[in-house]
Amino acid sequence: MNILAPGLQRILCIGGGPAGLYFALLMKARHPSLDITVVERNRPFDTFGWGVVLSDQTLANLAAAESGTAGLIGESFHHWDDIQVFFKGGQVRSGGHGFCGIGRKRLLNILQERCLSLGVNLVFETDATDDQALAAQYQADLVIASDGLNSRIRQRYADVYQPDIDLRKCRFVWLGTHQTFDAFTFAFEQTEHGWFQAHAYQFDDQTSTFIVETPEEVWKAHGLDQMEQPEAIAFCEKLFARYLGGHALISNATHLRGSANWIRFPRVVCKHWTHHVDIVGKRVPVVLMGDAAHTAHFSIGSGTKLALEDAIDLADEFGRGGSIDEVLTGYEARRSVEVLKIQNAARNSTEWFENVSRYTGMQIEQFAYSMLTRSQRISHENLRLRDATWLGGYEKWLAGGKQIPPMLTPYKVRGLELKNRIIVSPMATYSAVDGVVQDFHLVHLGARALGGAALVFVEMTSPTPEGRITPGCPGLYTDAQGDAFKRIVDFVHAQSSAKIGLQLGHSGPKGSTQVGWEGTDEPLPTGNWPLLAASALAYGSQNQTPAAMTQADMDLLRDQFVASTRRAVDAGFDWLELHCAHGYVLASFLSPLTNHRTDGYGGDIAARARYPLEVFAAMRAVWPADRPMSVRISAHDWAPGGNTDDDAVAVARFFKEAGCDFIDVSSGQTTREAKPVYGRMYQTPFADRIRNEVGIATIAVGAITDADQANSIVAAGRADLCAVARPHLADPAWTLHEAAKLQSRYVDWPKPYLAGRDQMYREIAKQQQLAAATAPPPAVRAEE
Secondary structure, eight states, X not given: OOOOOTTOOEEEEEOOSHHHHHHHHHHHHHOTTOEEEEEOSSOTTOOOOOEEEEEHHHHHHHHHHOHHHHHHHHTTOEEEOOEEEEETTEXXXXXXOOEEEEEHHHHHHHHHHHHHHHTOEEEOSOOOSOHHHXXXXXXXXXXXXXXXXXXXXXXHTHHHHOEEEEEEEEEEEEEEESOOOSSEEEEEEEETTEEEEEEXXXXXXXXXXXXXXXXXXXXXXXXXXXXXXXXXXXXXXHHTHHHXXXXXXXXXXXXXXXXXXXXXXXXXXXSXXXXXXXXXXXXXXXXXXXXXXXXXOGGGTOHHHHHHHHHHHHHHHHHTOOOHHHHHHHHHHHHHHHHHHHHHHHHHHHHHHHTGGGGTTSOHHHHHHHHHTTTSSSOHHHHHHHOHHHHHHHHHHXXXXXXXXXXXXXXXXXXXXXXXXXXXXXXXXXXXXXXXOOHHHHHHXXXXXXXXXXXXXXXXXXXXXXXXXXXXXXXXXXXXXXXXHHHHHHHHHHHOSOEEEEEEOOOGGGXXXXXXXXXXXXBOSSXXXXXXXXXXXXXXXXXOOOEEOOHHHHHHHHHHHHHHHHHHHHHTOSEEEEEEOTTSHHHHHXXXXXXXXXXXXXXXXXXXXXXXXXXXXHHHHHSOTTSOEEEEEESOXXXXXXXXXXXXXXXXXXXXXXXXXXXXXXXXXXXXXXXXXXXXXXTHHHHHHIIIIIOOEEEEESXXXXXXXXXXXXXXXXXXXXXXXXXXXXXXXXXXXXXXXXXXXOSOOOGGGHHHHHHHHHHHHHXXXXXXXXXXXXXXXXXX
């Protein structure tokens, strides 16, 4: 379409990087009447840097946007499909990843030449110290602030753009070499002070980018902060000599002295991308684009991709019509969401490389899998589309020689063997009467035990009447309650191959509230009972203020937990979990937001954990030694001043030392002020860190919705078990149905249901064959 926003005649792009140049040529190609100027501080065709990486998908986006430029880029890139990982003397190679490398100088030269051929005005050797003066000089109706990572324009209007800049933990240096690589190469080398990694890829016939990265403390321990450039390069050449084939490492930043060559990556997020300024009586929008607006870590190769796709998106938005302000509003609303997705993936990737030492206890097979899926955007089945042979071999390795999907592999802890890695989360159903579970619970839990999961959890059950969340929540403080539970446990054991677990917890400041479908966490209209907590702090202004627990209260409650544990033993439960999360009474001790005590149970994290650990130890002492115990924690309070994942690591260590077998890793719900960052598997990184840093098994929970996600979590070693909640509410046989989609027979169907199983497998196979025959080729090379 050739639609121009009313009043748009002249565009000024400040900054001649990929974003500014590409936007200029796209708009000029689509709207030849526009007067477009790009101002750049460097000389013509005088650009710096080594190679940049683009995926096959990004190249396709360029071809769809403007074929002329895409063709020129396509003639210049070096393409590869493989990723090769070197670690501890071994190597793993997988294919189908689909990337290309192109020299940054060559890319910018192509964009410059294309701009000139279309009639874009390129102004070089002009340092844009005053954007308003330039806008007035070129009578701009629109200013594109594409002036890079250290954008002066972003800084000048920071009160409007509201940038958040986070300097990451590693130091890295951007080098080149004439050693060529036939795969995107990741090499990991250990020194006496820690780990270094190299990211290497070829971008022309004789040159490769070679990025060396290490945590800042390791960098300093080697004295690299004190070395001049030649000495630092010699250090890197010696460390990575086995990959360089005798070739030198080269710097093209010789003007920098000493440690200035080693930088920390700044993650840039801006709340707003558009600002309006008055230029000679005219209201002119100034729009951030590319690195000026956002950055994504080089480990997923997205900086140039984001810049180019920003340009495509804004040019497309102008093609849809509307006023300039309407176009910019639509652009920012849509594009910011897409950028945030990539930045979230980049954050996961960045943190993986910042914490390589966390994963170095893995064997190379799992280490490589963890690295490939580090962003959580590449999944298990996407890896199968990329390289089915490699992934099949990995599945066999993980399962000890059998071709079993990771989520269906068995797991043994203490004397208990689980048939697979899927568990049914404890989910409140608010259907007990006087704390006694009913026929509903028998059907609810029994159906899910028959549905393929290895372990079915009863919802949080209180050791006292006052510890219930609502009047409809179960308890285990009477013999009648114990007998009712035993009936369910006996059914699960007799009629299924699943195990059944009990989660014990006391609601604390979140008790005496309405059942979920009436008003979650809202007080009862009448008949409220008194509450207890670590400190006399209400969960919310509408909730009761609990009494701060005295030592006598704490001793009594500990003994009540022990009494309920004994009843759980008598009922025959296979697994016991202590609830120390979500703002309930034990969680109220753990979080500084809810624990303001001045005695031995308040203060630092060790003191705050003291009482929950006392309760756990007392329960563990009476719980059979051959049966596992887990603890659910909130790994992050998602609120200022609250616990973070650093605190969660400390808490997990405490419980491990106390004899805990598993940490069930949830987050939030400590305070009504919490602002979680939701998303797919959003709590899994917490489980990953605790498992691999503390060395304790973990349960991942939170927005895990399909087998692909569960397989990825287990295969990467991010958690040992996956707790699935809402999908199990909608589908009691979720595990069986997900296994059928995988066409895997390594799942235990109840004998009365075998006829239904066989029909389901046949129908799914037919549907998959039909879909494969009629669908276009799959986009196997998804962006990181």
